[in-house]
Amino acid sequence: MAVLSWPTALHFFRMNKKRQVVVLALYLSVLFSLYLVPLGMYSPCIKEAGTLGPAPTLIGHRGAPMLAPENTLMSFEKAVESGGGGLETDVTIYDGVPFLMHDSTLRRTTNVAEVFPNRTHLDAAMFTWAEIQQLNAGSWFLLRDPFGTASSLSETDRSQAQNQSVPSLAQFLEVAAASGKLVLFDLRRPPYGHPYRRSYINATLQVIQAHINSSQVxxxxxxxxxxxxGLDPALQQTSGLKASIQELKDDGISWLNLHYSTMSQQQIKLQSVNISTNLYVISQPWLYALAWCAGAQSITTNSVHILSSINQPLFLMQTPEEYTLMWILTDFVSAFLIFAIFTFHWRERGLPFVSGSRHTNDNGPYSKFRTLSDVWSISSVNVRPDLRSSPSSPSGPHLPTITEE
Known part of the structure; x- marks a missing residue:
């Protein structure tokens, strides 16, 4: 605001009194509003000393999709290697074998158009496990480069990515079990007419109980x-919907899985009643810092390899008192600079009003801003007689040459 004060002051002293009053009132109103706005702002990183909780656990969103094709064993292994504390995926099923697939069709992340060209529009759940195993689930990643990171892969990683297939839920759970990681997945219900439309939950539970400790899920x-x-009490029941604390407790919910836009201080309150919060999808360090300050216990991320290297929130941690003091001091410094700028212009300008008309100090910096009306207002001018306009002049009237006496 102090920077904008310079041009404001520059033109302020060239206005008449009425305009000066209007401009000054408007300027001071805006200035006062800007001074008060920071004092009413909220940030989860404005905290009392010692109240910052541990860093959120990083849950790899479909693995590590910046380093390998999403929802492949390579992607989940990369997430584990990068320091992820959990793995997230999507599960669908056809002939009793749950497998990993996010989209409703296979077109985006496999070469189904080459292997089954007449079935690309079908739901992924309408393919048997034997057919799924025929598909390549990695070559698309190198061709499309969804995150612009494929070129940074080593030749070994590129070769491995090129030959990835669609993993089964059992293969995925084995990776998580071997590394002791949490597992978060969404289970897609098969379409009408599907042989497992009614029993897909039981089929999925059987695979879980056979390949991983249910408490990790x-x-x-x-x-x-x-x-x-009731079938598996060790599972950590997780809800994707916000509700009151009492409703969550009644439903046996121990985790909330929410979009990061719902971030608030409520996460800290939920933790006090043993309900943890996972926020998705957070891949930027600054957003991760806010989630950390807000008290989230975990986040789902595309960039485990980046966020795992952050040891503290990027923002300066301050107490509310320190934050208020900082802005009050900033306001005082800004007000002093603005006052100094206007004072400087007033002194350079000289007397801004004399009998209602403007007078310019020829030695001041404003002399170069004179207008044509200022020139015509000079009380005495000399006009060369031979250049005075004449009604009979064939070339028409001439503009006078004006010189000051």
Whole structure:
């Protein structure tokens, strides 16, 4: 605001009194508003000393999709190697074998158009496991380079990515079990007419119980939650919907899986009643810092390899008192600079008003801003007689040459 004060002051002293009053009132109103705005701002990183919790656990969103094709074993292994504390995926099923696939079709992340050209429009759940195993799930990553990171891969990684296939849920769980990582997945219900439309939950639970400790699994599907909880009480029931603390406790919810836009101080309150919060999808360090300050216990991210190297929030941690003091001091310094700028211009300008008309100090910096009306207002001018306009002049009237006496 102090920088904008210079041109404001520059033109302020060239206005008449009425305009000066209007401009000054408007300027001071805006200035006062800007001074007060920071004092009313909220940031989760404005905290009392010692209240910052531990860094959120990093859950790899479909693995490490910046380093390998999403939802492949290579992607999950890269997430583990990069320091991820959990793995997130999406599960679908056809002939009793749950497998990993996010999209409803296979077109984006496999070469289904080459292997089954007449079935590219079909739901992924309409392919048998034997057919799924025929597909390549990695070559698309090198061709499309979704995150602009494929060129940074080593030749070994590029070769490995090129030959990835669609993994089964069992293969995925084995990676998580071997590394002791949390598992978060969404389970897609098969379409009407599917042989496992009614039994897909039981088929999925059987695979979980056979390949991993159920306590490592954050069970996100909301359908038949009470039945699932009864069949496997060790599962960590996870909800994707916000609700009151009492409702969450009544439903046996131990985790909330929410979009990062819902971030608030409520995460800290939920933690006090043993309900943890996972925020998705956070891949930028600054957003990760906010989630950390807000008290999130974990985040789903595309960039485990980047966020795992951050040891503290990027923002300066301050107490509310320190933050308020900082802005009050900033306001005082700004007000002093603005006052100094206007004072400087007033002194250089000289007397801004004399009998209602403007007078310019020829030695001041404003002399070069004179207008044509200022020139015509000079009380005495000399006009060369031979250049005076004449009605009979064939070339028409001439503009006078004006010289000051």
């Amino acid at each position: 954050l069970w996100l599907p909301s359908e038949d939650r009470a039945l699932v909880s």
